[in-house]
Amino acid sequence: MRATEHAPPAELVRYVSGSTGLAPDTAARVVADVVAYFSETPEQYVRRRHTELRRRGWNNERIWDALATELAGRPFGAGEVSRRQLRRMVYG
Template sequence: MDPELVRHVATSTGLSGPVAARVVADVVAYFSETTEEYVRRRHRELQARERRNAEIWTVIASELAARPVRCGEVSERQLRRIVYG
């Protein structure tokens, strides 16, 4: 973990060093998911909310485009292949 980032988070938020380190670790873990893992997880979550695939692909594509580390544009076909093989 980058100590400078932890220091920045602690300073900018008023959190203690250990709490800031946990926040940074949580964020890093969240964004360490591969694109494939993210797509599969979100597909399961959205299906559990009874969303239809046509809507799911649009939601996932827009979420991927907004992530800080972008994977590039992903088509609906590519998303289906990630989920269904």
């Protein structure tokens, strides 16, 4: 956990630890990782995933299609996003 991040809620850590058998320190890291993952803005998500998919050798046409599909299923409910909007998120 980064120094700037807040500690995850103790009650949630206890729940995850108890339901999974993970040690409390490990459960706290898991909870913090999940919270951070779902705290991304649509722009942060698009930039991160674009970088990941480029590293896998995907071309932008394939990436834009994948990102549009992925965004629709994310909890921030980005709605439908055009390829142009995706490009602007990545390249400004």
